[in-house]
């Protein structure tokens with residue numbers, strides 16, 4: 491242990507970069523030979539109405555526990571604090587005689603405002619700061635279209651970004667990181683009260699291992715088993731055809747640079763085919779941050795102004811049916827049940843359930859975004875907002891509103907044998923695939939012999955598909971032309 495009185499110390503303020511590898515603030519401290527006081531601050535006020543939801547806080551709790559363990563092994567102590575970073579950081583700097591604070595930037599409106607306050611208060615206290623990009627491939631402001639404006643369409647954004655976007659992860663020896671061990675803790679992890687009291691998320695532990703090490707195993711799995719067949723398997727929700735790296739990215743247990751490097755390296759060594767498609771998805775994440783940074787009101791307001799007048803319904807009953815996976819449309823219900831059980835949902839199914847909420851039920855996309863926000867372990871303000879506005883037809887590069895996903899044929903196309911639907915809806919277990927996505931059309935004797943009791947152990951459809959489709963199109967027709 492290094493004496494508390496010694497100088498040349500820096501604080502590394504961990505935010506959405508809860509890892510030791512490829513961590514620019516740690517790398518910078520290491521390079522400058524600074525003893526590192528690692529700090530995490532939980533500010534319940536930060537995020538405002540978009541403060542992390544229950545599932546995300548579960549992930550955060552376990553990420554912090556893992557990070558604290560890794561730092562402890564290297565002789566340090568991760569300090570947990572609760573309150574305003576702008577007040578806590580100058581106090582800690584003074585207490586431990588640290589003359590600099592390093593941190594990774596965040597890009598959501600609330601995170602930016604926190605940074606501004608922190609910079610100001612540390613400046614007043616005479617403490618130097620350095621901030622870094624620790625969670626994106628490129629800064630959201632780096633890319634501009636031909637007129638010097640932010641992009642609002644993905645394809646040209648990606649065409650311009652792709653040749654220059656990949657950057658090497660930082661290289662330093664984590665076992666040599668000079669962590670400083672304070673003699674006492676500030677608060678404990680439990681004092682942060684990140685876990686909600688209902689414990690519904692306890693079952694998440696059956697589906698996820700939350701640690702930086704696990705994140706790297708997931709990258710290995712992605713390179714070995716996912717990317718080469720990604721283009722063909724990524725839309726099939728019953729197979730593990732995607733990386734499931736999203737929650738690790740959300741709290742920065744891994745950086746996008748590390749993922750891209752592993753994938754590009756494998757691409758060089760083999761002749762795989764799916765890599766490009768996979769990397770395009772990482773590109774969508776970058777694009778989502780580009781949009782959120784330039785249009786900070788989009789978590790609540792449609793990017794296309796005319797959609798602010800959309801005649802959404804107020805229908806708490808249907809909202810509840812959707813949230814609990816009881817709409818009577820098996821593809822929708824399977825997705826919503828997977829979400830509630832595991833904290834994650836397959837991307838194809840996210841698109842189907844989102845479309846169903848905004849088009850079949852005519853409920854505001856913001857209601858869906860809020861439910862996802864509370865229940866996704868990968869909840870990410872940029873990607874969630876972009877996904878919901880895309881589904882509602884009101885965002886950048888969105889599918890036109892009049893293109894309405896059919897929840898029956900989406901199931902039949904992407905879950906041909908009904909494996910995914912039956913996995914999450916046990917009452918449909920014995921229904922032959924021909925009827926899985928339209929049980930209300932199955933002959934009564936078949937329903938009976940399959941043990942399906944419509945309106946009993948599985949609901950009938952809460953809206954009729956073609957009526958709902960016509961209603962959605964009529965609602966769209968009430969909007970004035972695009973401003």
Ligand SMILES: Cc1cc2nc3c(=O)[nH]c(=O)nc-3n(C[C@H](O)[C@H](O)[C@H](O)COP(=O)(O)OP(=O)(O)OC[C@H]3O[C@@H](n4cnc5c(N)ncnc54)[C@H](O)[C@@H]3O)c2cc1C
Nearest residue numbers: 732733734735736771772774775837868869870873874877
């Ligand atoms: C309505 C809706 C809401 C969504 N909310 C979120 C969210 O809160 N958090 C989140 O991370 N993703 C969100 N997505 C995007 C996408 O569904 C998830 O990123 C993906 O399903 C995560 O699984 P994966 O890691 O296996 O993805 P993979 O297919 O393996 O993709 C690799 C990575 O690329 C990124 N990515 C993939 N698809 C997208 C996309 N469409 N937009 C932005 N980034 C993408 C993710 O970081 C993902 O981990 C949402 C999509 C929709 C339609």
